[in-house]
Each structure stands twice: as structure tokens, then as C-alpha cells.
Amino acid sequence: MLKKVTLSIEEVEANDIVAEDIFFEYRLLAKKDLVLTERIIALLKLRKVEELSVYIPSDSVRIVHDLSMLRAQEFEDVFAPLLEQQKEVDEYKEAINNLFMTTLENVVHELRYGQILKSMQDTAYVKGVFHRILEEKHRYDLLIQLRDWDEYSFVHSFDVFVLGTIFARQLGLTNIEMLARGYLFHDIGKLYIPQEILSLKRKLSEEEFEIVKTHTTKGFELLRENGEADIAYLARDHHERFAGKGYPNKLCADDMSDGVQLLQIIDVYSAMTSKRVYHSGYNATDALAVLYRDRHLYNEQFMHKFVECLGIYPVNSIVLLSDNRSAQVELVYDLFPTLPKVKLLDEQTSMNLPLNYSVKIVKMIDYRANSFEEIFNLFIEQLIRNDEQTLKIHFNRLIDHLHPKEIVLKIFLPAYRILRLLTREIQTDMKKYKNSIHILKQLLEEQLNVLYMDYQHEQTTILVVETSMRENFFIKLVQSILYIDKIVPCFINPGNEHHITQLMEHCGVNVAYFIVEDLTTEKRVRPKREGTFLYYSLSDIEELLVNLVGQNMKKFLFEEKMQDRLFVSLKA
Known part of the structure; x- marks a missing residue:
């Protein structure tokens, strides 16, 4: 039986379990349920942590040193009388203070803030700037509107404000408080984006992304209308990138102020390291690696x-x-x-x-x-070792900014072929091989779920495949590519051809694709009055996918490639 107690840092021991999140100077140092080690205890001492709550065996002699009982007595003896003499507090200032403190606790974590806000002086400085900005009541009201409309956009804006203010101060930029105000309201245009889009638990479709992009110009206009014209350009330009690669106006570096160039970096870092419903957030080092990979888009200094x-x-x-x-x-x-x-x-x-x-x-x-090839090799290495946690880090780095078809043909198919080759030629451990294939299939299933939600499916096609074959890796790859082409594959078992033709008529298609493990008949095309049956073996599908590697993924439809592949084989 474990008991929760509060001990001095000198009393805690390795293998004690942290009972509450450990904060120091408004910073989260360690999460609840962390198992302490000697190294972690030493680091906590260096951070001047004096006491913490831990779970220890209920029969431990250390329970007699529980500081929580002492705190309760101190409260009764000292603080309770003082509460009776409490003076009236300015309610508006108190509201601003509460807003600052509660939001600060949400964003400040050493894993993403590092040395920023390590001192009480820096925290007090940012808090003072926040209070001075919101002395104007209309700004407070605007910020609360954003919070009530979309909690994430509000917290992200606050996060950008804190990081940006400290960073601008370190760079020695002028008009820091004006910039800080612009950073706090840089995403205010999200008030004009429908909540159903902001709350989506998936990636945006192209049409939805075009709507979201309007938050820059809408935020610009909203700030001008509210007497904040001096900072409106920060809302408009924070998604611009060097060499005209951003939006809305495709500006180049010379067209952007230092304050904007700083904001572009902070905005991306905050977004990547923040937790969302559908996204746990990059750690700081991975987010910075992505920024450096795209260094040509930002001010590298x-x-x-x-x-x-x-x-x-x-x-x-x-x-x-x-x-x-x-x-x-x-x-x-x-x-x-x-x-x-x-x-x-x-x-x-x-x-x-x-x-x-x-x-x-x-x-x-x-x-x-790292080049794509280097990251891919690291991914394969961890896949062979069955290290799921590490390989997912490499996988996320690989898929970032890849077209969905490229994810299928540059990652999944080559990875599968390497695993199969290792098994055949080097005779690796079959248990590990099966585990690796299972992990790869899990990643593919996750991508299938994302693809199904991400794309507005406009058509249907008929795949006639035995139920036992539908978990085959190559069938899953075909399913993925069809989703990307905005086509929903409708699976049906072979057998009653009348049912198949009825389904074809219902779906409005004139072709059904039969995929079998081994194709024994020479007849690959069967014209029928209701449509056409096309027959493929699994080896046909594998060869088709292999031949697509290296092509421009965006410029073809997979059904066309399937039909081309079949008629080429007939000519041969």
C-alpha cells in the first residue's frame, strides 16, 4: 500500500514516485507518476526544489517527516487570521492576473521553454507587459472572445506572446511592448474561422485550409477596426515566408520587419510543440530540427x-x-x-x-x-529493432511535408521490401520480422484512418478480394492510394457475379477489380453486359507499385495505372 506524503528534497529517495506535478517559479519541471532516480533528484536540487509530494510505502518510517501536516498547522496558526483582514482587490486587475497565471501554467514547461522564464524577474516583466496591454478594456474583451471561440487559438496566442516578448527583449528590438501586443493578437482573425473547422481532429482538406488562411487578412482588418492599426501588420504577415513562399501576399525578406521575422519562427515553434486533441506535440528538439530543415524560409540568424x-x-x-x-x-x-x-x-x-x-x-x-535518406535509414534500423517509440519519431520527421502518395511509395513500400529482403537473404529472426511487419501495418492503418477523414471522397470503386486477403500489406497500400485519389474502395467477396454487377450498378461504376493470390487463368479481362471484370494477382499489384516509385505522385490516378498495367501485360 502506498501513501502520499510531502517530504523535503533531502528525504526523497530513488524509486519514489512523484505524486503531483513539480512546479518551480511557475515552471513544470516533472510530471506526476515519474519514478525518481539519483540523477533526477540531483537536478531537482540544482533547481532549488526544496520539497515534493511522493508516494511511498504506508509503513515507511519516513512518513513521520510528512511536511503536509506541518503546513496545515502553519495555515491555522498564521494565515487564517490574516484572511479575515483581507482588503478589497480591484476586480478587473484580479481578472487579468488570474488570466495570466492560469494560462502561464498551461504553456510553461521546461521541455519546451528551456531557459526562458528561468528567473522571477523575467516572469514579472512579462506579467507587467500583459497587465499594461490589457489596461485597455476593449483588448481584454477581444482576447476573451478568442478564448471563448477557440481555446487552443487563445492559449497559442498567449504562448507566442510570452516567447516572443522574451526573445524580442533578448534581441534588443525596439518598441517591445508594441510587438508584444501584436504577438498576443496575431491570431485574432481566427474569430472569423468556423468553429467546426478549428475543432477538427484531423488535418485540413485543401478547401478548409484556404478558409483558415483568411484569418491573416481578417485579423488585419479586425485590429484596424478596433484602433490597433499599429500592430495589424503582425496579424497579416505572420504566415509570410522568405522568397515569397508564404501567404497572403508572398512577401520576400526585404518586405518584412524584424518583428515579423521573429514572430514567424515563434509561431511555428509554438504550434509544433503545443498539444492538440489530435496531436501530442513535437518535443522542442524535433520542432527546432523541422525549422532548421526549412531554414531557407526564415531568418537563420x-x-x-x-x-x-x-x-x-x-x-x-x-x-x-x-x-x-x-x-x-x-x-x-x-x-x-x-x-x-x-x-x-x-x-x-x-x-x-x-x-x-x-x-x-x-x-x-x-x-x-539529416537528409531524407539518413532519416529513413534510422527509421529502418529502429523498425528492425522493434523500437516503436523511437521509430515513430523518425517516421513523423519523414512524412512531414510529403504528399500522401509519397508517404506510401517512399516509405511504406521500400520499408516492406527491405524487411522481406533481410528475411530471405540474411534469414533474420522471424519473430522480429513478424513484429516489424506488424508495426509497419499499424503505421499504415493509422495513415489510412487519417486519409479517410482527411479527404472528401467523390467516387467509389469495386475491389473483389477474399476477406482473408484484405489485411495483406499490398491491399492496404492500394486502399491508401485510392483514398488519396478521393475514391472509396468497396470490398466484396468473389462468388455470386450477379451480386457484384448489382453493386457496380448501385455505385455507378463499369469496372470491378478482382485481386487474387495466384492468377491461374490467362483470361484477365471479362467484358460483361453490365461492365467489365479485370483480374490481377498480388504479384501484379506489387510490381505495379514498385514501378510507380520515382514518378510524380500528384499527376496520375491509380485506377488508370491499374488498367494500364493490365493491358501492358496482355500485349506481352
Whole structure:
């Protein structure tokens, strides 16, 4: 039996279980249910954590040192009398203060804020700016409208305000409080986006994305109408990118102020690291890696400075240490990302940065981005090892910005072929192989679910496949590509041809595709009065998919390729 007690940091021991989230100076240091280690306890001491709640055996002698009982007595003896003498508080200022404190607790976490807001002075500075902005009641009302319309957009806006204000201050930009106000209201145009789109638990369709994009210009107009013309450009331009790659006006770098260029980086970082209903959020290092992969779209010097401001350096960063040695970041620890493992470039040896910060990173020199091929190889390596957690990190990096057909043909099919080749040629452990295939199928199933929700399906096609074959990997790949082409595959078992032709008539199609394990008959095409039956073997489908690798995925329909493949084989 475990009992929850509050102990001093000197009393806790390794293997104690954290009973409550550990906060320090408004920062979340560790989550509830974390099992403590000696290293974590040492780091908590360095963070000046003096006590924490833990679960320990109810018969432990340490229970007599439970500080919670002492706190209760102190409250009775000291604080209760003071509450009776409490003075009236300005209700509006109290509302602003509550809004700031409750929202701050939602966003500030060391895993994504790093060194930002480490000091009480920085927190007090941001809080003061927030209060001064909302002294104008119409701004408070506008912000509450956004919160009531879409909670995520409000929290994200607050997050961008905090990160952006601290970063602008570190960069030494002028008019910081004006910029801070613009950062707080940069997404106010989301008030004009339908809630059913904002609350979708899936990726947006192209049509829905076009609607969401209007929040930039609508936010610009709304701020101008509310007497905030001096910051309206921040709402309009925060999705612009270098070389005219953004929206709404395809601006280039020379057309964007420093305040906008800073906001573009903070906005993306906040969005990627924030939790959504359908998205758990990238960790800081992966989000920064994505930003560096697209470094041509942003102010790269600002990106270097932002990394230094966070004190969280993505894997593959080339950095300068405080003892003037150069190093490459090799590993970032989940709980304490500001103390990574680095490889000293001159000595070619690795070291963990010490807990007392006697040696620390002082400067970002460069970032060496992994190529697609390198990330794919890491994905395959973890797939073979059956390390689901790590391979999903690599998988998410691979699929980012890929067209859905490219996900199928650049990741799933090559991965399957590599696994099969290893099994046939090298005779790897069959248990591991089956586990790897199972993991790959699970990833494909997840993509199928996303595709089914993401795309507005306009057509239907008939696939005549035995029930026992429908879990086949290549059948799943065909299903995925048809979804991408906005076609819903309707499965039916072979057998009664009259039922098949009835279904064809009901769906308004004149072709049914029969896929069998082995095709014994030479007759691959059967014209019928009600339509046409086309026959394929699994090897036909596999060869068809292999031949599609390297083609422009956006410029063909899969049904056309299936029919082309069949008639080529007939000519042969």
C-alpha cells in the first residue's frame, strides 16, 4: 500500500514516485507518476526544489517527516487570521492576473521553454507587459472572445506572446511592448474561422485550409477596426515566408520587419510543440530540427539566437562550449533537454554536460540536417529493432511535408521490401520480422484512418478480394492510394457475379477489380453486359507499385495505372 506524503528534497529517495506535478517559479519541471532516480533528484536540487509530494510505502518510517501536516498547522496558526483582514482587490486587475497565471501554467514547461522564464524577474516583466496591454478594456474583451471561440487559438496566442516578448527583449528590438501586443493578437482573425473547422481532429482538406488562411487578412482588418492599426501588420504577415513562399501576399525578406521575422519562427515553434486533441506535440528538439530543415524560409540568424535563448539545442547542432571547445549535440534527454550529451569535435569523445553547468553551451554555430535518406535509414534500423517509440519519431520527421502518395511509395513500400529482403537473404529472426511487419501495418492503418477523414471522397470503386486477403500489406497500400485519389474502395467477396454487377450498378461504376493470390487463368479481362471484370494477382499489384516509385505522385490516378498495367501485360 502506498501513501502520499510531502517530504523535503533531502528525504526523497530513488524509486519514489512523484505524486503531483513539480512546479518551480511557475515552471513544470516533472510530471506526476515519474519514478525518481539519483540523477533526477540531483537536478531537482540544482533547481532549488526544496520539497515534493511522493508516494511511498504506508509503513515507511519516513512518513513521520510528512511536511503536509506541518503546513496545515502553519495555515491555522498564521494565515487564517490574516484572511479575515483581507482588503478589497480591484476586480478587473484580479481578472487579468488570474488570466495570466492560469494560462502561464498551461504553456510553461521546461521541455519546451528551456531557459526562458528561468528567473522571477523575467516572469514579472512579462506579467507587467500583459497587465499594461490589457489596461485597455476593449483588448481584454477581444482576447476573451478568442478564448471563448477557440481555446487552443487563445492559449497559442498567449504562448507566442510570452516567447516572443522574451526573445524580442533578448534581441534588443525596439518598441517591445508594441510587438508584444501584436504577438498576443496575431491570431485574432481566427474569430472569423468556423468553429467546426478549428475543432477538427484531423488535418485540413485543401478547401478548409484556404478558409483558415483568411484569418491573416481578417485579423488585419479586425485590429484596424478596433484602433490597433499599429500592430495589424503582425496579424497579416505572420504566415509570410522568405522568397515569397508564404501567404497572403508572398512577401520576400526585404518586405518584412524584424518583428515579423521573429514572430514567424515563434509561431511555428509554438504550434509544433503545443498539444492538440489530435496531436501530442513535437518535443522542442524535433520542432527546432523541422525549422532548421526549412531554414531557407526564415531568418537563420534569428533561429540561432532563439535556440540560444531556449538553451535547447537540437541533435546535430554544432555548438561552442563555455570552455571554448566545439562540439556536436548527440543526444537530448527528455526530462532535462538543456543538459545534452555532446561529442567534442577535436577529441572525438563524448560527454554529458555536467549537472552544475560548469561547462555549458554558449553559442549555436550551425546545424547539420539529416537528409531524407539518413532519416529513413534510422527509421529502418529502429523498425528492425522493434523500437516503436523511437521509430515513430523518425517516421513523423519523414512524412512531414510529403504528399500522401509519397508517404506510401517512399516509405511504406521500400520499408516492406527491405524487411522481406533481410528475411530471405540474411534469414533474420522471424519473430522480429513478424513484429516489424506488424508495426509497419499499424503505421499504415493509422495513415489510412487519417486519409479517410482527411479527404472528401467523390467516387467509389469495386475491389473483389477474399476477406482473408484484405489485411495483406499490398491491399492496404492500394486502399491508401485510392483514398488519396478521393475514391472509396468497396470490398466484396468473389462468388455470386450477379451480386457484384448489382453493386457496380448501385455505385455507378463499369469496372470491378478482382485481386487474387495466384492468377491461374490467362483470361484477365471479362467484358460483361453490365461492365467489365479485370483480374490481377498480388504479384501484379506489387510490381505495379514498385514501378510507380520515382514518378510524380500528384499527376496520375491509380485506377488508370491499374488498367494500364493490365493491358501492358496482355500485349506481352
